[in-house]
Amino acid sequence: MRVETDEIDRQLLTALQDNARLTSAELAQMTGLSQSPCWRRVKRLEEAGVIKGYQARLDRRALGYGVNAFVMVGIDHQDAVSSRAFEEAVRAIPEVVLFHGISGPADFMLLVVARDLDAYSELLQKRLHRLPGVKQLQTFFSLQEFKGFGGLPIPE
Structure with missing residues (x-):
């Protein structure tokens, strides 16, 4: 469900998405609000689920992950039990950093990081x-990243 936002909410979301370490005093100064109303707005956005959490964005290369691979996975069949087993097994692999069910010839797409090709x-x-249930895997290696996930566009 979409949450209605005004211009100040959008300023807060943009600022926090760019730098989640901003203090409520800094956010208040940016929006022209006093600190308490600013904090209440951020709290409301958190409670509404617009802000799901705060985290640091890490550089995969600085951590030694030179390989970024998109893996398309086809599975034998998708009933509730086999799908759940597959999903749990994928979630347990730390190198899988994104995991999506997709449409098209494959059933799932994974974004996987590895130190190098040998590790992959x-x-x-x-x-x-x-x-569990894997029928087919197809790997596409990222050769160059032009735009990583830097955040969502804030709707007007």
């Missing part, structure tokens, strides 16, 4: 190929 090959053979 090992992950593929020992974990991904052994996921």
Whole structure:
């Protein structure tokens, strides 16, 4: 369900999405509100589920992950039990950083990070190929990132 926002809410969301470490005093100064009303607005946006949490964005290369791979997965069948087993097994793999059910010839798309091609090959053979119900895997390696996930556009 979409939450209605006004211009000040949008300023707060933009500012927090760019830098979640801003204090309520800094946010208040940016929006022209006093600190208490500003804090109440942020709290309302959190309670409404617009702000789901706060986290640091880490640089995968600085952490030693040189490989970024998109893995398309086809599974044998999707009943409730087998789908749940597959989903739980994928969630348990730390190198899978995004996991989506998709339309098209594949059933799921994973974004996987690995130190290098050898590490990816090992992950593929020992974990991904052994996921419950996997029929087919197809890997697409990212050669160059032009735009990463930097945040959502704030609707007017």
